[in-house]
Amino acid sequence: MxxxxxxxxxxxxxxxxxxxxxxxxxxxxxxxxxxxxxxxxxxxxxxxxxxxxxFKFRGAFNALSSLSPEEKKRGVFTYSSGNHAQAIARAGQMLGIPTTIIMPDNAPIVKREATAGYGAEIVLYQPSETVREDYCRQRAEERGGTIIPPYNHxxxxxxxxxxxxxxxxxxxxxxxxxxxxxxxxxxxxxxxxxxxxxxxxxxxxxxxxxxxxxxxxxxxxxxxxxxxxxxxxxxxxxxxxxxxxxxxxxxxxxxxxxxxxxxxxxxxxxxxxxxxxxxxxxxxxxxxxxxxxxxxxxxxxxxxxxxxxxxxxxxxxxxxxxx
CATH class of the missing domain: 3.40.50.1100 (Rossmann fold)
Incomplete structure (x- = not known):
């Protein structure tokens, strides 16, 4: 079956x-x-x-607008090199949801600056030393936030x-x-x-x-x-x-x-x-x-x-x- x-x-x-x-x-x-x-x-x-x-904004807004009021209040976490990060940050800004982005330190500057401009908190990591999914999970658990991954959702x-x-x-x-x-x-x-x-x-x-x-x-x-x-x-x-x-x-x-x-x-x-x-x-x-x-x-x-x-x-x- x-x-x-x-x-x-x-x-x-x-x-x-x-x-x-x-x-x-x-x-x-x-x-x-x-x-x-x-x-x-x-x-x-x-x-x-x-x-x-x-295109990332489509999925980001759809996911964030589907959260419960309590989930929105606790905030959203994700990991991204840039486009998903910007999308989550902007969707969060529009919907009044706090956002935290786990971003590699080699992400394009234009994408990092845009993400910060949309009001997200950015946490940098070194890709060669850190598993981004694990790091994001750890930070989200500390604050009780919801993880919205870049694609597997x-x-x-x-x-x-x-x-x-x-x-x-x-x-x-x-x-x-x-x-x-x-x-x-x-x-x-x-x-x-x-x-x-x-x-x-x-x-x-x-x-x-x-x-x-x-x-x-x-x-x-x-x-x-x-x-x-x-x-x-x-x-x-x-x-x-x-x-x-x-x-x-x-x-x-x-x-x-x-x-x-x-x-x-x-x-x-x-x-x-x-x-x-x-x-x-x-x-x-x-x-x-x-x-x-x-x-x-x-x-x-x-x-x-x-x-x-x-x-x-x-x-x-x-x-x-x-x-």
């Missing part, structure tokens, strides 16, 4: 209702150049225009799934949907929505070659782990898929692919130059798979999730000069 998945389409619809009026309905952009290069009709869902600059997954729900409502049914993958919250949520709204759509997750734990896990059906992977896509440095996201990805996703560091950088600069939008390396993963030919898309309607735009500009300039 199959074990029921932690999240279903009804949860995604409930999240959409909860988020209505509290999030940005992000634009779906097209590019004649991208269409010509790929031979496809490409629809870019631009979550870099979401509150706090990434039903309300997080359901909230992220509203990204694909909006995309398909705007662009119509798709033949392919490309989604970046770190811990799998966005990919699993979008896969649930796409399976319901566009049943014939092929759903593909995209990872950096240097952080391919989810791809290995998907094809072996055994959870793989990579500690502190060395990739410019900092949002994909999560060491492994979650106990909730992994089964959903196995059940709902058709394929996992990887892209090189150079391909990520080229895709990021393509989006800057051609679509005139600022996108971070992780946000360009799905675009990289398409433009680099890892995924063949000729004569197909293709949805591409651009997951965020919280780029470290100094780092990006150095990367541009290197390329």
């Amino acid at each position: 199959n074990t029921p998945l932690a999240v279903n389409f009804e949860d995604v619809k409930a999240a959409a209702a909860r988020l209505r009026g509290n999030i940005n309905t992000t634009p779906v952009l097209t590019s004649t150049t991208a269409n010509r290069r790929t031979g496809a009709q490409v629809f870019f869902k631009c979550e870099n225009f979401q509150r706090t600059g990434s 039903p309300h997080i997954i359901a909230g992220q799934g509203t990204t694909a729900l909006e995309l398909i409502e705007t662009a119509g049914k798709l033949d392919l949907l490309l989604v970046c993958c770190g811990g799998g919250g966005l990919l699993s949520g979008c896969a649930i929505a796409a399976r319901e709204l566009s049943p014939n759509c092929r759903i593909i997750g995209v990872e950096p070659e240097q952080a391919d734990d989810a791809t290995r896990s998907f094809y072996t059906k055994t959870l793989h782990k990579i500690n502190n992977p060395d990739t410019i896509a900092d949002g994909a440095r999560t060491p492994y898929l979650g106990s909730l996201t992994f089964p959903i990805i196995l059940a709902k996703v058709d394929e996992m692919v990887t892209v090189s560091e150079d391909a990520i950088a080229r895709a990021m600069f393509f989006l800057w130059e051609r679509l005139k939008i600022v996108v971070e390396p992780t946000g360009a993963l799905a675009t990289a798979a398409l433009l680099d030919g890892v995924v063949k898309a000729e004569n197909r309607r293709v949805g591409v999730i651009i997951s965020g735009g919280n780029v470290d500009l100094k780092g990006a300039i150095a990367l541009f000069e290197k390329c």
